[in-house]
Amino acid sequence: MNLLVIGRGYPEVETGLIGIFEYEQAEAVSKYYNDSVKITYAFCDNRSIFRLRRFNSFSKQDRNLFTQGRYFPIGGFPTPVFNKIKSKLSITVLENAIKKHGKPDVIHIHFPIITLTEEIWDYLVSLNSKIILTEHYTRVQNKELTIQQINLLKKITIQADKFLCVNDVLPKIIEELTGVNREFIVVPNVVSSVFSNINEPNEDIYRFIALGRLVKVKRFDLVIDAFSKRFKDNPNIELIIAGDGEEYETLRAKVSSLNMENNIRLTGFLNREETAQLLGKSNAYVSASTVETFGVPVIEAMSCGKPVIVADTSPIKQYINNERGLLFKVNNVNDLADKMEIMYKQRFNYNHLDISEYAECNFSDEAVAKQLYSIYCDA
Structure with a gap:
């Protein structure tokens, strides 16, 4: 052919x-x-x-x-x-x-x-x-x-x-x-085969990770606000935002204004290998994006065996069930905060190998x- x-x-x-x-x-x-x-x-x-x-x-x-x-x-x-x-x-x-x-x-x-x-x-x-x-x-x-x-x-x-x-x-x-x-x-x-780094949850530090271009429609600001609402006083839980874009300085200033520099870190641009390594060391993925046609970072996270949180308007929701993640009401900071807290409390209920195998079979x-x-x- x-x-x-x-x-x-x-x-x-x-x-x-x-x-x-x-x-x-x-x-x-x-x-x-x-x-x-x-x-x-x-x-x-x-x-x-x-x-x-x-x-x-x-x-x-x-x-x-x-x-x-x-x-x-x-x-x-x-x-x-x-x-x-x-x-x-x-x-x-x-x-x-x-x-x-x-x-x-x-x-x-x-x-x-x-x-x-x-x-x-x-x-x-x-x-x-x-x-x-x-x-x-x-x-x-x-x-x-x-x-x-x-x-x-x-x-x-x-x-x-x-x-x-x-x-x-x-x-x-x-x-x-x-x-x-x-x-x-x-x-x-x-989804690239680079994303296959499966690790069991960290015992000392629980890490949420968010990936992508730092632009307004991705709503990283909402992720920061939701994380701050539930985990501000918990030094054992952190949020990593990996990516670069026009919102980088705005988001960095927001983290500073919330006095969350010790719990929230912006990495800037990472290549695929660096991103995969960071995903492997994380516990859960979160996306608050309001506009997606697919959402590759979500599937990259699943390929690494991580449960995910996405908006209920995301096209990726067709692949999410209670064994693989949670949905929150789009643009609703309180509901996102609740779902992040639920995921943390249920952190030992997710089978990371099953999540990764599902992604392998489909993507x-x-x-x-x-x-x-x-x-x-x-x-």
Whole structure:
């Protein structure tokens, strides 16, 4: 099978890891179906010059996974100009990839509202390959699309051979936006095998951990407030917030104003290995995020055997039961505080190996690769 995967970019720390979800899915299929699938991963990264400072082509080979792409930062240009340039650049990348690696049997497009224009879509349809879409985009889930984007979404929803979503919320949203009633398949994101550090709970210090970009919608401020309400006077319980972002200084000042420097620590940016090590040394994971399409850090924590606390609006809630964690009322600091206290009191009731095995069965690279390969063959 010749497979063409289209993503937002090639994931590197220097470029903000854009493309990591789509690339890791392609990498997983490449790893487990090396003898039966040849994969080309293509991208055209057109973010603003303020976020992307590259003007070059990119190519790489890893086993049977070939990557070809182009960096050309034009984000912020007027939409007609942006779409015209993006279409030309993207089609050139795709034509070169096909010339080099052959016509695809199956085309898998991620984040279609970001990676496509109508001209790019029409070009792909003209290839007469089977086309599969995967929607991850928060703006789709929040219905924050322009009329032009809704029209594109409707067109591709009608014409695609398969439509995948990373959660069970997006299908209903897409139906409401487009008026199209069709079959959707839920396929989760891959969780890296790095996240498998399973340790029993600490006996001396109980550690809550929260991960992610430090931005307002992730509500790390709520986690800090909830933790302070219940554990301010307990030196044996701590909260670690790992990540970086625009809210870092604000959150640090908040911790200081609450006189919680001895109980709450902000680590700043950590790479995957460092994050996995810290998760392994923690007891429980907490997220107060109000906006997620999947929530990979939650699953990373579960892969390390940690019980989790998430908002009752999170798409991850479909994977949470009393054996794996707790749900709290979104944006409700008192309910979050209560759930953190309950988790601490029930800390010896969670089977960390069972939590990790559940994550392995549902979100590992092998599990997701098997699901994707079956979909590709079916298409």
